[in-house]
Amino acid sequence: MAQDLASVAADKTKAELALLRGLLEHGLLIDCGVPGIYGRGPVFEDTLQRFNDFVSRLTVHDQATPLHFPPVMNRTYMERVDYLESFPHLAGIIFSFKGTDLQHHELVSKVRAGEDWSQLQSMTEVVLTPAACHPLYPICTGTLPESGKLIDLTSYCFRHEPSPDPARMQMFRMREHVRMGKPDAVVAWREMWMERGIALLKDLGLDAYLVAANDPFFGRGGRMLAVNQREQQLKFEIVTPITSSEIPTAIMSFNYHQDHFSKLYDIRSSDGETAHTACLGFGLERIMIALFKTHGFAPARWPAAVRQKLWP
Numbered sequence: 001m002a003q004d005l006a007s008v009a010a011d012k013t014k015a016e017l018a019l020l021r022g023l024l025e026h027g028l029l030i031d032c033g034v035p036g037i038y039g040r041g042p043v044f045e046d047t048l049q050r051f052n053d054f055v056s057r058l059t060v061h062d063q064a065t066p067l068h069f070p071p072v073m074n075r076t077y078m079e080r081v082d083y084l085e086s087f088p089h090l091a092g093i094i095f096s097f098k099g100t101d102l103q104h105h106e107l108v109s110k111v112r113a114g115e116d117w118s119q120l121q122s123m124t125e126v127v128l129t130p131a132a133c134h135p136l137y138p139i140c141t142g143t144l145p146e147s148g149k150l151i152d153l154t155s156y157c158f159r160h161e162p163s164p165d166p167a168r169m170q171m172f173r174m175r176e177h178v179r180m181g182k183p184d185a186v187v188a189w190r191e192m193w194m195e196r197g198i199a200l201l202k203d204l205g206l207d208a209y210l211v212a213a214n215d216p217f218f219g220r221g222g223r224m225l226a227v228n229q230r231e232q233q234l235k236f237e238i239v240t241p242i243t244s245s246e247i248p249t250a251i252m253s254f255n256y257h258q259d260h261f262s263k264l265y266d267i268r269s270s271d272g273e274t275a276h277t278a279c280l281g282f283g284l285e286r287i288m289i290a291l292f293k294t295h296g297f298a299p300a301r302w303p304a305a306v307r308q309k310l311w312p
C-alpha cells in the first residue's frame with residue numbers, strides 16, 4: 001500500500017513537470033526564476049478573462065456587489081483572524097529597511113557579498129493577502145440589510161508553497177463570492193452553489209466532483225483543527241484530475257466560517273444577532289490549467305461546446 005502511494009506520488013510529480021514544460025513552451029506561463037511565480041502569456045490571460053466573463057454572465061441575477069482590493073492588506077487583519085496560529089508556513093509578511101546610514105552600508109555590503117541580510121529588515125504594517133475575502137470582513141462592521149450581503153471579489157493571493165506543480169503557485173488569483181447574513185440563508189446559499197459550481201465546471205468539459213475537505217493547518221495542533229473542520233463539514237472542494245486521477249486538484253472551494261469573522265468584526269444581521277459568513281472561491285489559474293490539460297494548449301482547437309461557452 002505504502003509502495004502504491006509512493007508510486008502514485010512519483011507519477012504525479014512526473015506529470016507536473018511535463019505539464020509545466022508544456023505550459024512554458026506554449027507561452028501560456030512565463031518562467032520567473034522561482035517555483036510558483038509565473039508571468040501569464042496573452043492566450044492564458046485572454047482565456048482567464050473569458051472564464052471570468054462566463055461566471056459573470058451565469059451569476060448576473062445574483063446581483064453580487066463587485067469590490068476590489070490590492071493583494072496586500074493590514075497586518076493586524078492577519079493577526080486578528082488567527083491566520084498565524086493556523087498557517088504560519090503559508091503567510092507572506094512584508095519587511096523593509098528602517099535603519100540608519102551605517103546600517104544601510106552594512107545592508108549593501110552583505111547583499112554584495114551574498115551574505116544573509118535579513119537581520120537588517122523590519123516588519124512593516126502590511127502582509128500579502130492570503131485569500132481574496134480577508135480584506136472584506138473588517139469593512140463590514142455593523143448591521144447588514146435584511147437580505148444580508150453578497151460580494152464578488154478577485155485578488156491575487158500569496159501562499160508560500162513553492163512547488164514544481166504548475167497548479168500550486170505562490171501567487172495566484174482567487175475569485176470569491178462572499179455571503180453574509182442569517183445562518184439559514186448562508187447555509188442555503190452555499191448548498192445552492194455546490195451544485196451550480198459542479199454544473200458550471202462540467203459545462204466546460206472538466207471531470208469535476210465535490211469532496212469534503214480541510215485546510216492545511218500547521219503542526220500537531222493543526223491536526224485537531226482539520227478533524228473538526230471535516231466533522232462539522234465546514235469546507236468542501238470541487239476537485240478535478242489535473243496531474244493525477246488518484247490525487248485530484250481542488251479548483252473551487254466552499255468555506256462556511258459560521259460566526260468566526262463576524263464575531264471578530266461585529267457583523268450583525270438585521271435581527272441584531274451575530275451574522276454568519278461563507279465564501280466560495282474559484283482558483284482561476286487552476287481552472288485555466290485544468291482546461292489546458294484537458295483540452296490542449298491551443299484554445300482555438302478546444303471542443304466547440306466548450307468554446308461556445310467561453311467565446312459566445
Ligand code: AMP
Pocket residue numbers: 131159161167168169170172174237250251252253254281282283284285286
Ligand atoms: P482555499 O482558500 O485554500 O480554499 O483556496 C481557494 C481556491 O484557490 C482553491 O480551491 C484553489 O482552486 C485555489 N488555490 C489554493 N491554493 C492554490 C495555489 N497554491 N495555487 C493555485 N491555486 C490555489
Ligand code: ZN
Pocket residue numbers: 131132133134176255279280281
Ligand atoms: Zn474566502
